[in-house]
Amino acid sequence: MPTAQSIQPAGQQKVTIRATDTAWNLQWDELWQHRELLYFLTWRDIKVRYKQTVLGVTWAILQPLAVALALAVFLGRMIRLPSDNLPYPVFAYSGMVLWQFFSQALTGASNSVVANGQIISKVYFPRLFVPLSAVLASLIDFVISLLVLAFFLVYFHILPSANVAFLPLFVLPAVLSSLGAGLWLSALNVKFRDVHHIVNFLVQFWFLATPIAYPTSVVPERWRVLYELNPMVGAVDGFRWALRGAGTFPSQSVALSVFIAVTLLITGLYYFRRVEDTFADFI
């Protein structure tokens, strides 16, 4: 039967649609099957972000750089905040690089489902890719701004130790917690558009509660554990530790950070999976 069109034999792919479905089933096989879509969505997010801008991808560097400079001038020079044995500009920029990734990923992921509402209500594909691609797109920007951090280190004659190999490891809690929180917020945003406003406020608040402009050491000891429940504390402290190559490893905050990030991710995945089937009804 030599025909030009080859049709998959029936039964090769069988899907059952029913009212109830268990939210614990993440459907890895389906995610894997559609993996190229994740690539395309991420690629689109990056491509579109800098279309019709003069500076293009330079913005990925400029944004954290501008904030770090402002912090260096006002907080480093004028208020003379301590900076844990690092030159304040390096201290601020290293924190800002990671923070910029986190805030962009969180904001992007939170708004992603509503922003892609048009597609979601018309085509079926794994919805999980929508917030995930927003996080991945921010990760690309992060890698670019990381290069500038290397220039900083050279300029201030800071020789990283072997610890720098662990640097990517501390990005992980930031990725996991931005994705986890992003899953929660993006799914809630479908039903409650209040989330959009909450996120703006949340990101500002979160910034102040993270040791970007000041070191963790200024936080009173008795508040430390509470403070370190913020997963970004361990991420930023660990990130700087790897960069500085000296000092004690912030084991407590890193452990808490990983724990909270994983918790956020698991609960986020669960909630997202539980409500994703209703997205099209509410968007």
Place this chain on the structure above:
Amino acid sequence: MQTSSESGGHAICCEGIGKRYRIGPRSPNSSLRETISDTIRAPFRRLVAHGPGPAIDEREFWALRDLSLELRRGEVLGVIGRNGSGKSTLLKILSRITKPTEGQAEIRGRVGSLLEVGAGFHPELTGRENIFLNGAILGMARLEIARKFDEIVEFAECSRFLDTPMKHYSSGMYLRLAFAVAAHLEVDILLLDEVLAVGDAVFQKKCLGKIEETAGNGRTILFASHDMLAVDNLCTRAICLHEGRVVLEGAPASVTSRYLEKWLPAFKDVVYDDIETAPGNDMIRLHRARVRPLHGLPADELTVRTPFLVEFECWKLAARTRLNLVAEVFNEHGVSVFVTADKDEATAPAGLLRISFTVPADLMNNGTYRIGLFVCLNGVGADIVAEWEDLLTFEIRDAASELRGAYHGQWPGAVRPDLNWKTELLEPLPASVAMDQSLK
């Protein structure tokens, strides 16, 4: 493999599918806080004995109810019905965009759904980039898109603009490219929703041809449409939905003709008596809408030779606002035949108003028409404050007419106007030519 194709095998099998929607304001107990606490409690809820099910809310409605359907491989099923009859909901459930509230469906094979052309097109990206993005969203692999790329471009006739951002595309080009990508999906089951109602006539034909070709290759197609001709021509079977239930089922020609006869003329005259519950809002409510011949009895049938009146009676509740009505008339192919607007600049007083327009004889072609009505605030084109789709449906029959001459088939065209043709002699032929002619 041979046996499975001989026995046909079900491509789609639905059992008692239903979909319930909530309309109107959200129930007050659905706050952000409760949603979060509900989710946290959900895993433990199974431990608690199930109650008699959720209480019935008055603001619920079933978009689809108790639908069972079996579709064998290679069948092309047409789904017809008025707007809001459940066609789109059925397609959304089968394409897994939304979950049914009850029942289940089984689908065998790769599904491609085309509920909207160009879903996911991004205006900032070029045509080339969008082909890949849209293809990926529709479920195509990168290699598959690359392999079909030239074919898609050729089908869309857009090779010159491949590297232009799509925001600069004309709407026709946009649709052509969108459809071209979708038409090249390699799937076993294709779900189509009214996508052909767009685009120019030539391209529509090309798309229909492509779908026919697809059907010929043994694909299973489910095709929701207002276009009775397309359903008749393309489908091997048809169902008609009404208020979420299947009311007619069988051969396409018999379903479409029974649909046109039985379900449509009921809306030649709609009346809402109660000012409290009539459709509308606190500015305007609809009392009555009807189509009737300008002369003779209201119930008389309309022909292409009958001038007729389209009449709306509304309660105008907002005294100091100017409301203008806009009516749009569609034919059975889903084509908008014309839009007409009430351009009255004066502000009518509050009260029950009758607003009408006359359609002259020898303008409309024969066929089935639907009229939708919009209400615009402060002049046509401004804010739409109320909108009623498919408010009226009526039929205009053919009539003996000197316009037709000796031609007895269906007169083509969206309209059939009686236009004045004129013949004038500008100058007689020169004598020499006239001689030659007469010799022949």
